[in-house]
Amino acid sequence: MQTTTAHKIDSIRWVSDAAFVLRFDRRDLPFAPGQYLSVGPSGEINMREYSVYSAPSEEFLEILVKVVDGGYVSRRLAELTPGDPIAVDGPFGYFTVDDDWRDHRYVFIATGTGISPFHCFAGAYPGMDYQLLHGVRTSAERYDHEVFERTRIVTCITGDNSSDYHGRVTGYLRDLRDQESGINTAARYYLCGNCDMIYEAFDILQDAGVPHNQLFAEVYF
Numbered sequence: 472m473q474t475t476t477a478h479k480i481d482s483i484r485w486v487s488d489a490a491f492v493l494r495f496d497r498r499d500l501p502f503a504p505g506q507y508l509s510v511g512p513s514g515e516i517n518m519r520e521y522s523v524y525s526a527p528s529e530e531f532l533e534i535l536v537k538v539v540d541g542g543y544v545s546r547r548l549a550e551l552t553p554g555d556p557i558a559v560d561g562p563f564g565y566f567t568v569d570d571d572w573r574d575h576r577y578v579f580i581a582t583g584t585g586i587s588p589f590h591c592f593a594g595a596y597p598g599m600d601y602q603l604l605h606g607v608r609t610s611a612e613r614y615d616h617e618v619f620e621r622t623r624i625v626t627c628i629t630g631d632n633s634s635d636y637h638g639r640v641t642g643y644l645r646d647l648r649d650q651e652s653g654i655n656t657a658a659r660y661y662l663c664g665n666c667d668m669i670y671e672a673f674d675i676l677q678d679a680g681v682p683h684n685q686l687f688a689e690v691y692f
């Protein structure tokens with residue numbers, strides 16, 4: 472059932488020259504960390520999916536949006552200003568963690584704006600035992616990294632050498648697999664972003680012995 476409601480923009484905060492955090496009023500919308508909303512310009516049929524970026528304890532909602540070359544909705548959302556209405560539907564999705572999260576080690580693997588649900592997790596679950604691998608093209612795409620504990624985040628940058636790891640997140644995983652410490656087969660792996668990375672990482676992790684019921688994915692495109 473379509474349950475689209477009108478929300479109002481509070482702010483738009485650019486976190487790189489091509490990505491921004493859109494904040495809008497919550498209107499008591501409940502959601503679980505990891506879920507996404509369907510969002511679009513008010514009065515149009517065009518809506519797209521965006522993971523919730525903000526924590527459930529906040530009075531507002533935030534999404535992290537990259538302006539896609541030739542894209543329609545991401546470009547239209549970038550033109551909004553405070554006070555403008557937007558259409559919101561949801562929440563949807565099952566990219567969530569169980570109530571027993573304190574008993575587990577998590578490895579989050581993201582490309583680009585795929586970091587969004589993990590930003591939400593970090594705000595929602597203080598004390599969570601996680602490591603975050605973030606794959607980006609340039610250092611400018613390290614969206615709000617200061618929110619994450621420094622020791623928990625590994626940035627993998629393909630475009631320059633200013634990172635913890637020069638290369639793709641899948642290269643990092645392969646290198647890890649070949650080291651003595653290896654890949655932790657007891658951890659729960661959450662992968663979010665483009666499908667090429669997700670398929671490749673799934674293969675590496677499954678080959679290393681991670682059971683399929685410890686692998687979770689959210690494909691953006």
Ligand SMILES: Cc1cc2nc3c(=O)[nH]c(=O)nc-3n(C[C@H](O)[C@H](O)[C@H](O)COP(=O)(O)OP(=O)(O)OC[C@H]3O[C@@H](n4cnc5c(N)ncnc54)[C@H](O)[C@@H]3O)c2cc1C
Nearest residue numbers: 519520521522535536537539542543544545584587691692
């Ligand atoms: C469950 C889910 C959650 C999502 N969450 C987010 C999110 O939190 N933040 C976010 O920015 N996007 C997210 N997306 C992608 C988003 O829904 C849109 O696809 C994206 O904003 C492009 O929409 P558009 O209308 O501008 O482009 P369109 O006009 O629909 O399409 C343009 C093309 O861009 C491709 N594309 C989509 N996303 C990207 C990208 N990031 N980089 C390069 N090419 C891309 C599409 O495959 C398509 O070929 C999510 C997608 C899904 C399915």
